Amino acid sequence: MKLRRSMLFLPGSNAAMLSTAFVYRPDSIMFDLEDAVSLREKDSARMLVFHALQMPIYRDIETVVRINPLSTPFGMKDLEAVVRAGADVIRLPKTDTAADVHALEAEVERIERECGREVGSTKLMAAIESASGVVNALAIATSSKRLIGIALAGFDYVMDMQTERGDGTELFYARCAVLHAARYAKIDAFDVVFGDLNDEAGFLKEVDLIKRLGFNGKSLINPRQIELLHNAFAPTEEEVDYARRVVAAAAAGERQGLGVVSLNGKMIDAPVIDHARVVLRRAEASGVRK
Numbered sequence: 001m002k003l004r005r006s007m008l009f010l011p012g013s014n015a016a017m018l019s020t021a022f023v024y025r026p027d028s029i030m031f032d033l034e035d036a037v038s039l040r041e042k043d044s045a046r047m048l049v050f051h052a053l054q055m056p057i058y059r060d061i062e063t064v065v066r067i068n069p070l071s072t073p074f075g076m077k078d079l080e081a082v083v084r085a086g087a088d089v090i091r092l093p094k095t096d097t098a099a100d101v102h103a104l105e106a107e108v109e110r111i112e113r114e115c116g117r118e119v120g121s122t123k124l125m126a127a128i129e130s131a132s133g134v135v136n137a138l139a140i141a142t143s144s145k146r147l148i149g150i151a152l153a154g155f156d157y158v159m160d161m162q163t164e165r166g167d168g169t170e171l172f173y174a175r176c177a178v179l180h181a182a183r184y185a186k187i188d189a190f191d192v193v194f195g196d197l198n199d200e201a202g203f204l205k206e207v208d209l210i211k212r213l214g215f216n217g218k219s220l221i222n223p224r225q226i227e228l229l230h231n232a233f234a235p236t237e238e239e240v241d242y243a244r245r246v247v248a249a250a251a252a253g254e255r256q257g258l259g260v261v262s263l264n265g266k267m268i269d270a271p272v273i274d275h276a277r278v279v280l281r282r283a284e285a286s287g288v289r290k
């Protein structure tokens, strides 16, 4: 089971963060060349990220680079550098249509051929940051075989919607649209950045909500958020124990030729058994909640 619970953003211009971020063990590290980098640092940040991607410390952690949009003077330069440097995933910001992904994919394929990387080895993810992106979420999610997932980007999205971040009501439709598109396309879905580092309770409430909705994980901006997120996504001892009992009851039922059995008065059928197996695989991959 490939875990992508935590995707930690860090500004590509910050050399100290670039060389230490791996110690926090997020599932993926996202080097940002877009909005966290000022205009005068765009070129130096690209160089820093180009070198960081080739450091041995990043060999066993998924690396994602958020490039600038291809419509800016920086986007193509970013892409040339980071595909050649071996980024695992390119995150396209402000993806409004499937055509944005097609344009990116064509350039990635050209660069892979030019530099001798295996064609198709560079994966993509699309960040949806506008009403247009949400309306086109299904077309975006199904636009390329390279896509590992789509992410909702809350800050730009609420700006586009002429509202502001609040209790989540403002994101409800977009979260559901992004999730359904991702599930239809059988790729991952990532939730928004939570910006208030001192509001741990608010962060955990949001994590609980997005876990219940079905997101795979969340974009993060600070290492403090990683352990909280991983812990909240891990199954509890009780959930693991119950899952084991469901699997055992199902096996006993199968031996008796029964498709459906009951466990303490609760119906155990195929989807319940599948869910129990997911809980057990999750516990194996991530450990049990502390």
Ligand SMILES: CC(C)(COP(=O)(O)OP(=O)(O)OC[C@H]1O[C@@H](n2cnc3c(N)ncnc32)[C@H](O)[C@@H]1OP(=O)(O)O)[C@@H](O)C(=O)NCCC(=O)NCCSC(=O)C[C@@](O)(CC(=O)O)C(=O)O
Residues within 6 Å of the ligand: 008, 009, 010, 011, 016, 017, 020, 021, 032, 035, 036, 093, 127, 129, 151, 152, 153, 154, 155, 156, 157, 192, 193, 219, 221, 222, 223, 224
């Ligand atoms: C927020 C803050 C300045 C706070 O700094 P502070 O220094 O107060 O934090 P502290 O907790 O005190 O740091 C303790 C120790 O951790 C180190 N440390 C901190 N953060 C680290 C990190 N990220 N990676 C590695 N290391 C880190 C730090 O260096 C220190 O190390 P040391 O000195 O050695 O002890 C800092 O976190 C930070 O810059 N975050 C990343 C911001 C960023 O990338 N934004 C762009 C993406 S969002 C966006 O664009 C919106 C979006 O587009 C999103 C979408 O698309 O989804 C949309 O539209 O919604």
Ligand SMILES: [Mg+2]
Residues within 6 Å of the ligand: 035, 093, 129, 153, 155, 156
């Ligand atoms: Mg944004």
